[in-house]
Amino acid sequence: MVSDISTTLALIGGGNMGSAMLAGLLGGESPPYTSDRILVVEASPERAEYLTSTFGVATTTLDEAAQRAGTILIVVKPYHVAGVLAELSGNLTDEHLIISAAGAIGIAQIEGSLAGKNPVVRCMPNTAASVGEGMTAISAGTHAQPADLDKVQSLMECVGRVVRVPESQLDAVTALSGSGPAYFFYLAEALIDAGVLLGLSRPLAVELVNQTAVGAGLMLREAGDEAVRLRAEVSSPGGMTIAAIRALEGGAVRAAVMSAAEAARDRSVEQRSA
Numbered sequence: 480m481v482s483d484i485s486t487t488l489a490l491i492g493g494g495n496m497g498s499a500m501l502a503g504l505l506g507g508e509s510p511p512y513t514s515d516r517i518l519v520v521e522a523s524p525e526r527a528e529y530l531t532s533t534f535g536v537a538t539t540t541l542d543e544a545a546q547r548a549g550t551i552l553i554v555v556k557p558y559h560v561a562g563v564l565a566e567l568s569g570n571l572t573d574e575h576l577i578i579s580a581a582g583a584i585g586i587a588q589i590e591g592s593l594a595g596k597n598p599v600v601r602c603m604p605n606t607a608a609s610v611g612e613g614m615t616a617i618s619a620g621t622h623a624q625p626a627d628l629d630k631v632q633s634l635m636e637c638v639g640r641v642v643r644v645p646e647s648q649l650d651a652v653t654a655l656s657g658s659g660p661a662y663f664f665y666l667a668e669a670l671i672d673a674g675v676l677l678g679l680s681r682p683l684a685v686e687l688v689n690q691t692a693v694g695a696g697l698m699l700r701e702a703g704d705e706a707v708r709l710r711a712e713v714s715s716p717g718g719m720t721i722a723a724i725r726a727l728e729g730g731a732v733r734a735a736v737m738s739a740a741e742a743a744r745d746r747s748v749e750q751r752s753a
C-alpha cells in the first residue's frame with residue numbers, strides 16, 4: 480500500500496522508455512523504490528495491464544498520482560506533455576518534483592504549463608536503462624535546487640550513468656545517447672545480415688554479433704576517448720579488418736553517421752516548435 484508521498488514515484492507513460500525505466504529501477508541491487516512505491520499512469524488499458532502483471536506496480540489516474548507521489552516522472556510522447564501537465568497542474572503543490580524525460584519539450588514550456596513554481600528537471604535517458612546500463616543527461620529548471628538535481632541524479636544512477644548538461648545541449652544529447660542504442664542495433668542488424676550473406680546460419684551470426692557488441696562496448700567504456708586506438712589494434716597491417724574499414728569509408732559511413740545525428744538533432748528542434 481502506497482502511503483508516504485515523499486517516498487513515492489509516479490511514472491506517467493509506461494511505453495518503451497517508461498517500461499525500460501521500470502525494469503531498470505526494479506531490477507537493480509538496491510532499488511530506490513520498491514514496486515509498492517511506484518504508481519503508473521498509463522493511457523492504454525492493455526499496456527497498463529502488462530505493466531501491472533510484469534512489474535507488480537499499481538496503475539492509477541493523474542489526479543491520484545499527484546495526490547500520492549511527491550516525484551512525478553513524465554515519459555509520454557512530446558505531443559502529450561502539455562495535456563498531461565494541464566491535467567496534473569491543479570493537483571500539484573510547490574513541493575512536487577517534476578522530471579520530464581520527454582524528448583524536445585523544453586523546461587520553459589514545462590514550467591509555463593504549471594500553475595506553481597515546481598522544481599523541474601529535464602532528462603534524456605535511453606532504453607539501456609532497462610538493463611542498468613543507461614546513459615542519462617539531466618538539466619535543472621528555474622526552481623530546481625541543488626538537492627532536487629542530486630535526487631534526480633541518484634534516481635537515474637540506479638539505471639546507469641548520469642551527466643549534467645546545460646539544457647541547450649539536450650537536443651544534441653538526444654541525437655547521440657537518447658537515440659544511440661538504435662544506431663548500434665541497426666549496425667548489429669546489418670552485420671547479422673552480412674553473416675547470412677557469407678553463408679553462416681542466422682542463429683550463429685546473431686550469437687557472434689551480439690557478443691562482439693557486448694565486448695566492444697565494455698572495451699570502449701574502459702578506454703574512454705580511445706576508440707581510434709581500439710580500432711587500430713584490430714586492424715592488422717595489410718590484413719582483413721583494414722580492407723573492411725576501407726569499404727566502410729568508401730560507403731561514406733562516417734559521414735552518414737554524422738548526418739544521422741544531425742537529422743535527429745534537427746528533428747528535436749522541429750518537434751519543440753511544432
Ligand SMILES: NC(=O)C1=CN([C@@H]2O[C@H](COP(=O)(O)OP(=O)(O)OC[C@H]3O[C@@H](n4cnc5c(N)ncnc54)[C@H](O)[C@@H]3O)[C@@H](O)[C@H]2O)C=CC1
Nearest residue numbers: 492493494495496520521522523554555556557581582604
Ligand atoms: N524510446 C526511447 O528510446 C526514448 C524515449 N524518450 C522519450 O520518452 C517519451 C516516450 O517515448 P516512448 O516510451 O518511446 O513512447 P511510447 O509511445 O512507447 O510510450 C508512451 C506511453 O505513454 C502513454 N500515454 C500517452 N498519453 C498518456 C497520458 N495522457 N497519460 C498517461 N500515459 C499516456 C501511451 O499509452 C504509451 O504507452 C518521448 O517523449 C520520448 O521522446 C527519451 C529517451 C529515449
Ligand SMILES: O=C(O)[C@@H]1CCC=N1
Nearest residue numbers: 582653656657658659
Ligand atoms: O526517437 C525519439 O523521438 C525518442 C527520443 C530519443 C529516443 N527516442
